Structures are given as structure tokens and as C-alpha cells.
Amino acid sequence: MKKYLFLVIALTALILAACGGQAKEEKTESETATETNESKEVNLYTARHYDVDDELYAKFEEETGIKVNVIKGEADELLERIKREGDATEADLFLTADAGRLYRAKADDLLQPVSSDLLDEQVPANFQDTDQMWYGLTKRARVILYDKETVQPDELSTYEALTEEKWNGRVLIRSSENVYNQSLLASFIEIDGEEQAKEWAAGMVNNFARDPEGGDRDQAKAIAAGIGDVAIMNTYYFGQMLNSEDPEEVKVAEGLGIFFPNQDTTGTHVNVSGAGVVKASKNKDNAIKLLEFLSAPEAQETFASANYEYPVNENVEPSELLQSWGEFKEQDIPLSTLGEHNAKSILIFNEVGWK
Amino acid sequence: MQHRFTNINAWTVSAVIIIFLLFLPNLTIVTGLFTPSNENWEHMKEFVLWGFMKNSLILTAASAFFTILIGLSLAWLIAQYDFPMRHFLKWALILPLSIPPFIGAYTYHGMLSYTGVIQTTLRENFGMAINPAYFDIMNLPGAVFIYTMFLFPYVYSIAQVYLSRQSASLIESTRILGKGPWKTFFQVVLPISRISIIAGASLVVLEVLNDYGVVKYYGVQTFTTAIFQSWFGLGDIESAIKLAASLMGFVILILMIEKILRGRRQYSYSSTKVRPLPLIPLSGWKAAAATGYGFVILSLAFVIPVAQLIDWTVLTYGTIPMGEFMNYVKNSVFVAGLSATLIIVFALIVGNFARMVRGRLGKLLPRLTVLGYSIPGAVIAVAVVTAFIGLDRFLTPFYVWAGFSTTLVLSVSIVLLVTAYIIRFFAIGYNSIETGYDKIGTDFRDASRTLGLGVTKTFFKVDMPMMKGAIISGFILVFIDVLKEIPLTLILRPFNFDTLSTKAFQYASDEKIMEASQASLLIIGISALAIVFFYKFLERELD
Numbered sequence: 041m042k043k044y045l046f047l048v049i050a051l052t053a054l055i056l057a058a059c060g061g062q063a064k065e066e067k068t069e070s071e072t073a074t075e076t077n078e079s080k081e082v083n084l085y086t087a088r089h090y091d092v093d094d095e096l097y098a099k100f101e102e103e104t105g106i107k108v109n110v111i112k113g114e115a116d117e118l119l120e121r122i123k124r125e126g127d128a129t130e131a132d133l134f135l136t137a138d139a140g141r142l143y144r145a146k147a148d149d150l151l152q153p154v155s156s157d158l159l160d161e162q163v164p165a166n167f168q169d170t171d172q173m174w175y176g177l178t179k180r181a182r183v184i185l186y187d188k189e190t191v192q193p194d195e196l197s198t199y200e201a202l203t204e205e206k207w208n209g210r211v212l213i214r215s216s217e218n219v220y221n222q223s224l225l226a227s228f229i230e231i232d233g234e235e236q237a238k239e240w241a242a243g244m245v246n247n248f249a250r251d252p253e254g255g256d257r258d259q260a261k262a263i264a265a266g267i268g269d270v271a272i273m274n275t276y277y278f279g280q281m282l283n284s285e286d287p288e289e290v291k292v293a294e295g296l297g298i299f300f301p302n303q304d305t306t307g308t309h310v311n312v313s314g315a316g317v318v319k320a321s322k323n324k325d326n327a328i329k330l331l332e333f334l335s336a337p338e339a340q341e342t343f344a345s346a347n348y349e350y351p352v353n354e355n356v357e358p359s360e361l362l363q364s365w366g367e368f369k370e371q372d373i374p375l376s377t378l379g380e381h382n383a384k385s386i387l388i389f390n391e392v393g394w395k
Numbered sequence: 396m397q398h399r400f401t402n403i404n405a406w407t408v409s410a411v412i413i414i415f416l417l418f419l420p421n422l423t424i425v426t427g428l429f430t431p432s433n434e435n436w437e438h439m440k441e442f443v444l445w446g447f448m449k450n451s452l453i454l455t456a457a458s459a460f461f462t463i464l465i466g467l468s469l470a471w472l473i474a475q476y477d478f479p480m481r482h483f484l485k486w487a488l489i490l491p492l493s494i495p496p497f498i499g500a501y502t503y504h505g506m507l508s509y510t511g512v513i514q515t516t517l518r519e520n521f522g523m524a525i526n527p528a529y530f531d532i533m534n535l536p537g538a539v540f541i542y543t544m545f546l547f548p549y550v551y552s553i554a555q556v557y558l559s560r561q562s563a564s565l566i567e568s569t570r571i572l573g574k575g576p577w578k579t580f581f582q583v584v585l586p587i588s589r590i591s592i593i594a595g596a597s598l599v600v601l602e603v604l605n606d607y608g609v610v611k612y613y614g615v616q617t618f619t620t621a622i623f624q625s626w627f628g629l630g631d632i633e634s635a636i637k638l639a640a641s642l643m644g645f646v647i648l649i650l651m652i653e654k655i656l657r658g659r660r661q662y663s664y665s666s667t668k669v670r671p672l673p674l675i676p677l678s679g680w681k682a683a684a685a686t687g688y689g690f691v692i693l694s695l696a697f698v699i700p701v702a703q704l705i706d707w708t709v710l711t712y713g714t715i716p717m718g719e720f721m722n723y724v725k726n727s728v729f730v731a732g733l734s735a736t737l738i739i740v741f742a743l744i745v746g747n748f749a750r751m752v753r754g755r756l757g758k759l760l761p762r763l764t765v766l767g768y769s770i771p772g773a774v775i776a777v778a779v780v781t782a783f784i785g786l787d788r789f790l791t792p793f794y795v796w797a798g799f800s801t802t803l804v805l806s807v808s809i810v811l812l813v814t815a816y817i818i819r820f821f822a823i824g825y826n827s828i829e830t831g832y833d834k835i836g837t838d839f840r841d842a843s844r845t846l847g848l849g850v851t852k853t854f855f856k857v858d859m860p861m862m863k864g865a866i867i868s869g870f871i872l873v874f875i876d877v878l879k880e881i882p883l884t885l886i887l888r889p890f891n892f893d894t895l896s897t898k899a900f901q902y903a904s905d906e907k908i909m910e911a912s913q914a915s916l917l918i919i920g921i922s923a924l925a926i927v928f929f930y931k932f933l934e935r936e937l938d
Contacts, residue, residue: 083890089901091716109890112901116627117773117886124780128787128803130890144630215614222628253533253614255906258508265509265527277906285710285909288510383435386628390442395614 081107082326085122086135087115088313092346100333106326115141115219122150122318132321133330135177137313138219140226142174143379151316154328162335167312167352169376174316176375177334178349181368182224182309184299185271185278187263191297198302199228199309202270203243211244212259212271215252216389220274220311225388226381227309230373234384242392252395257281257289264292279348279361300368307371311378312352406850410748410761413741417764417818420778424643424770427636435631439621439638451618454538454610455603461543462599463592465692466550471584472689474558475566475576477674478682484689485555486930491696492548492872493922495879497608498899498915499545500538501908502700504612505707507532512703533613541613542603544696549602550595553830556864556933557591558584567673589656594830597653601768601822604642608881618642619771632777639774646769650762701919707912715902715910719893724917727894730809730884731877734816735870738824741817742869743862746828747854750837761825768822772882779815779887780806812887819883820876824869831865832858864933871929875922895921 086093089112097108111118115136122131122145134145145151151173159175160168167176184196195206202211214221228237249268259271260281281293300308315334317327333339337356344351345359357363432440472478473485506512507530514530517523532540558566565587569579585592607619618638626635677685749761767775783806787794791802805811835858843853859866881900888897895914902911 089905094716111888111890112893112897113885114773114882114904117776117882120626120632120777121780121886124777124784125803125806126784128784128801130801130803130807217611217616217620217624217628219627251534251614253531254504254612257906258504258533261509262527265514267527280907285714286510288515292510383629383631386624387438390438395616 080105081109082323082330083109083111083130083132084135084330085111085113085118085131085133085318086315087113087118087141088135088137090346092342096334096339096343099339100330103333104329106329108330119145119148119150123148125320127320129318129320130322131318132323132327133315134318135313135315138223138378139176139312139314139375140219140223140379140382142169142312142314142316143376144382145316146171146173146376147379150319152319152321152324154317154324154331156328156332158332159328159335162332162337162340162353162355164352164354166372167314167375169316170374174314175331175335176312176314176352177340178344178347179310179312179352180349181275181300181370182220182272182311183275183278184301185260185263185273185296186299187269188295188297190269193297193299196270196299196301198305199224199272200240201301202272203240203247207247207270209247209249210269211247212249212262212268213244213252214255214259216386216394218255219382220256222382222385222389223311223378224272224309225385226378227371227373229381229384229388230377231306231371234388237385238388238392241388241394245392245394260296261289261292264295275350275362275365276348282361283348298365300366302371303369307369310370312375313349406744406748406751410745413745414760414764417741417767417821420775420782420818421643421763421766421770423778423781424636424640424774426640427633428640428644430633430637432637433631433634435625435629436634436637439625439634443616443624444621447616447618447621450535450616451604454535454542454615454617455600457536457539458542458546458603459596459600461539462547462550463596465543466547466595467554467588467592469547469689469692470551470554470558470588471580472685473555475675476677476685478677478685480686480689481674484686484693486927487693487697488689489548489552489926489930490693490923491545492552492875493879493919493926494545494697494700495608495881495896495899495915495918496541496545496602496606497612497881497903498704498911498918499700500541500609500612501903501911502703502915503532503537503541505908506699506703512706535613535615538609538613538615541609542599542606544692546599546602547692547696549598550592552868553591553595554588556868557588557834590833591830593653593656594826597649598768598823598826600649601646601765604646604769605771607771607773622771622774626773635774636777639770643766643770646766650765651759701916704912704916704919707909708916711909711912715913717913720913720917723893723895723898723914724921726892727878727896727918728921730813730816730894731874734813734820734877735824735873737813738817738821738873739828739866739870742821742825742828743866746825746832747858749829750832751850761829765822765825767818768820772819772880773886775815775819776883776886779811779818783811783814807889809889809892812884812889815883815887816877816880819880820873823876824873827865827869827872828862831862831869834865835861867929867932871925874925878918878922 097110101107115138118134119141122129122134125131134151136142146169153172155172163175167179169175184202186193186196216222225237225241228240249262256273256277257280259273260278262268263271275298278293278296278298281289284290284293302308315331317324317331321327334343335353337353340351340353340356344356348359348361350358350362469488473481508514509527514525514527517525531537565583566579569583574582605619607623610617610619622635622638622642625631625638745761745764784803787803787806790804794802794804839857839861840853843857844850848856879896881896884894884897885900888894895918899911899914899918902908902914
């Protein structure tokens, strides 16, 4: 009998040993972290995952000797993880591609204010959180793309005009599950109030060329396929398509014109990717250094142009392609309102039946 | 007598501990059922919930139906008849499992879209401008097609092994009695292979219920959509967990139905040497039809998407950094191998417990561990993180004593990720092991016990050798699933830890499906190798 009990115990011990062995490894890692803490490491939770980001982190390490440890994931899930980890979290900096998520991080009390003259100099005030909890790093506009053959640019004016009778069955946009649409509607809630925002959403649903499906690029393709004539898309997707490895995608993009709506009224909707220092950060100074590095002119150029985005640093010119689209007037609202109205916008989408 | 009793206890104790540990994180979710409903919940109920549920039901029912139709018909052809290329198709038809459904979904959409190879070729080479709406795969039927194509091997592989080996004598008897093939199929094959069909189909159903990648991209709103909408959109994790708990309740219902449908199992081996079924040769158009059918399915579910991925890899070659790819391969294989090994060991213990224990409750207990497979990965992730942080807090005094600088040790290590995999994929391994135990029945064990061998000795000397096939098939299935897994790996990985699937997802989520092709092909390649190895092993076992 003892023999069998022994077997089971041995098995359990084996499993525990496997876990324990791992824990030991962790131990040595954390020990080295203790000794070098505050000087040699910064832990980044990021929802932005372009290959060029890794190159920038490597460059940062080269310049400062600070190693950037990265966990890449989806914004909401990373936030949830930081929240659950509480005071013990390893995260120092949280980076994501939507102002609404930055707002939520702040609202959930996960970020801390940081002040740095360099950051103030490099990031314009309207792309910073009012309490300096987060800083924008790149920006993008949500614009109208139109079929050069069937639509003249002078037919277009505003987002609101797309709900007119004339566009019935011609408008393309992706599902309301996507955060860019939620932020767009949130901006209308901020500017025009809930009632009008809801009217706009209902009017859009009414004019849909088809039930929303696919991503932003798919809306452009649907124009080429003749399913609709105008699409609402983020600028960088248009940039990506123009530079695609697939000649067919380039052809589609070349058939499209870009239009910045609401130039005579409230301005085109813009959103940022940005980052904030985590409240329980143990390497705060390093996190600030990384923020400063990413908003400095050298990094801004690569950081923004990698994804055909606009740099936030005003001393940096956008890439040639973006310059060719011309300058434009942006919505003049605090970006945190995109987050404040996020939940409201989802409820509206559900109510008007925007899939 | 006392001797035997204590042995059972040792197995029982470890089995109950495993079940408890696997179920523990799910408790976070179960408690969600009892939180009072808030405004968001009411809103969801009023506007969207019923529509989402309807979609989910149609999606799962249709996927189950078509996977059974295709999986079982192929299994039957391969098990019963001989036709050209049968030998090749027999293992090649498992290959579609190696393609992650979300990659399949992106690939098919890429091919069928306006800029895809099909419409482009028609336009440019034949001057045909067919209504692009005909090529639209991004809808509910499209999602059913994707699930059917990339999940039917679950039904096929289990049913095929079963039909070729298990049912040989029964089917032979029917033949001798002069029944035609259709009658044989409906009156004998279908009833006796019920267990294996249900085992395969329930994996399909669970997989469809927890998937988010395919339906999100295709714009099909399901129950999972509701979970993520309340969590991410409304920032209301309570409603999200409440929804997940309801989903879990639904899954428990399915599992109970499955158990009832399995009913009294009475078709276990009657001799240790299982005779394979003698094949009926097909000729002429019948042979051509059988081969053709196999190849049509194989092309749709494997050859065509892989060819497209290869094409994209060539197109984008050199545009993305490849230097770290060996590392991704190493990481992927390491976590998949470790998780699969642990799952099989646990499943063997729990499965052995399940067949020894008497009483309904005891039989049902192991089924609880299967729950993890039904819940969307992101929700499991939260449950596991919560459990581990609790554990770390509990261990904090020890950490302090040991001089650690941080109080989060386990929850930032790979232990977290591997545990989550085990909770998530235990069902897959357990299903194989349980089917294996079912197949060998209890006669041999009872004989061995009567002859005086203890439970543990019987297990290693009598059961294990007969279980080899089940162990390896379970291992391979889990291994492939971990390799393909995405939400858990994304959320729970330690710092600077990338796998092939996180890499593929990284590009795909940015709508860069062409750039995702390299990593996808590597996932498919490694999984395919594992499948080939499995097949070769089975062959040797049978001969």
C-alpha cells in the first residue's frame, strides 16, 4: 500500500517541483531586478504592436542602458490585468491606441500624474491629459474616403451630411464593436449632445450600403467592388493600403479620394495613441524617460510614420504622404471625453441597431 | 479488502485535488451568477441579448450538424471502403485541425474579397465582373463554413478510429446478414458510433461557443460578443461575468445531455487484439467519387488556404523582421509540450477515478473540469489572474522571508500561463482519455484485480498499454490547440514572451493578414508534423 501512496506523492511532488523550479527561476530574475531597480529596467504593457516599436525600444536601451520589458496585448485585457495586480503590479507604463482607453485607465485609478518640462515641450497641451496622467504620442484622423468615379469631393461636407437622403444605400462603415466608431460617436455626444448623436447614428444605419462587416480596409474594398460610394475610415489604413505589398490593394486605394469632413464646422475627429505611467509603478523615472524618448523628434518620426500616423510633436513634420493630404481642422474637444462617453455610445449603437 | 480500499483512496484524493484545482478559478465566474443585475444588464436584455443568443444557437447547431455530416461520412468511407488515395486521405484529413480558425477566416476572406485572387482573376483574365455580393463570406453562413472546415477533423478523427477498430465485428456481422451499405450505416453504424460522434461534436460545439476571433471579424454577433461588449465597451466586468456564467450554465446542460446520450456504454473490446475491419474495394465511378469527395474537402479545408498563405509569404518576404522566429518556435513548442504533458497526466488520474467511482455525483464530478473549454479565453484569463494574485498574496510572507523583491511571483511567471492552458484545454485531453477508458472497458481491469493485482499496478500493467493510442491522440490534440491559442497567451504571458500565435495575431489584428502568413504557416507546419507523427505511430500500433 505504501508503495502506491508513494507513487501518488511522487507524482504530486514532481508537479510541484516543476512549478517550484519555475518559481526559483523567477526568483533569481527578480533578485537581479532588485539590485538594478530604478536604473536598468522599465516594464511596458502595450496594446500597440508594430515591429518598429521594438526597434525603438532597442534604441532606447542603447541610449540609456534601460531595458524595456514588454507585454503586448489587447488594451482592455491589459487594463484588467493591471487592475487585478493592484499595488504589486510589475507594469510601469501603459501604452494604447485609443484615448478612450487612456481615460478608462485614469478613471479606474490606475495611472499617476507625472510632470516633465520636456514632455510639456514635446506634447501639445490638447494631446495631454488635463491632470497629466497620460500623454498622446501619435494621432490619426477618422475621415471619409470616396469613390473618385461616382462622387465629387464638393458633394461631401460633414459626417452629419452622410445621413441625408442622397446617401441612402451608399455609406460604408465597420461594426460598432470597434472602438474607433465608439470614440467617433462619443465625440458627437460631447459636441452635439446625446439626442443629436443618436439621430446621427440612426441616420447612418438608415443609409448603410450593407450590414457592417470586416475592418476599415474592407470598407475601402467595398467601394471598389461597387457596394457603396463613401466609407468612414482611419487615415492610417488608407496609408497602409497605398503602400501595400499586394498590387490589388494599391489599385483599390488609388481609386479612392480622401476627404476631411466638418472643416467649416466642428472639425475632423482625431484620436491618439498614448501612454501613462502606472500608479503602482516601481520604475517611475524610467517610465518618464521612455515617454520623453518616444515623444522626442527622433523617435516621433519613426513612431508615427511606421503606421502612417501624425506625430504629436509639432516640431516633427508628418510623412510626405500625409503632407500631400493637406492640413486640416481638428475637433476641439478634450480627448478624455471620448472615454467619458464611451459606454453611452455603445448603448446608443445598440438602440439604433448599428451592428 | 482494506488493502484495496486505501488504494482507491490514493487515486481518489489526487483526482479530487486536480478537479478542485481546475475548477477553482471558475468559481469566480460562478459567483457572477448571483450578483444583482444592473442597468447595463437590463439594457442588454432589452436590445441585444436575444438576437445574440439566437445567432449563437444557429451557429453552434449548424456547425455541429455540418461537422458531423462531413466528419462521419468521411470516417465511414475510410473505415469501410478501399479506393485510390485512401491511405493518404486517412491521415491528411486530420490536417485542417492545424489551421487556427481565425487565420482560416482571414485567409478565406482575403481570397474572396474584391482584391482577392478569385475576383481579381475573374475580372482581369476573363473580363467577368460578377456581383461581389456572391463572394461575401462575412456573415453567419460564412462563419459556419469556417468552423465546419477547420473543426470537422474532431468528429472525423474520433469516429474514424472508432469505426475502423471498435465496430469491426458488429459491422461484419451486418454484412454477412446481407444488409446494404445504407441500412448498415443507419441501423448499425450510426447507433454504435454515437459515443464517438458526440465526443467529437461536443468539442466542436464548445470551440464554437468560446471563439471570438472569427465572429468578431465576420460581424456576426453572438453571446460572446455580448460578454465583450459589456466588459470592454461598457467597462462592466460584472455583467460580463454574469453573461459568462450563463454561458457556463448552458454548457453544463450540454454536458449533461451528452452524458445521458452516451447512456449505457456496452461496446467495449471483447478481445485484446482488435481486428481491423476488412475493406470493401470500390471501383469505377464509385471509387472516383469517394476519392473526389475526400479531395474536395481536403482542398477547401487545407490545401487552398495553405496555398494562399504561401503566396502571401512570398509576397511579403523580407518586409518583416524574421530574426526572432526561432525563438517564437521554441516558446510555442515549449508551452504546448509542457501543457499537453501535464494535461494528459491529470486526465489519466481523473479518468481512472471516474471509472472506479460509483454513483452519479462521482461520475459527474470530473465533467466539471471541462467547463474551462466553454468560456471565452479572455474571461478565463481574468479568473486565473484573480486566483493567482490571491495565491501570491497568501504566499507573500514566504516571499518576504525568502527575500524576493516583489510580491507577485507566480502571477508574472510562465506557471500562470501554463495553468490557464490546463484549465482551458483539459477537456480536449480528458475527452480522448475518457474515450480510451470507455473503449477498454473494465473487464480486463476486473480480471487483473481478481487475480490479485492492486489498482495502481493494474493501471500501469494492464490499462496503460491499451491506452497508448488515446494518450498520444490526446497529447497531440492539446499540443495543437495550445499552439493555436490566442487570447490567453496574449494576456497571461510573462514579459518579452512571444509565440507564433501571438505574432500571427499581432499582424492579423492590424488587418495585415499578408504579414501574418509567415507565423501562421509555421503554426500549421509544426501542427502538421505532429499529426503525421501521430498517424505513423497509430499505424505501427495497428500492424
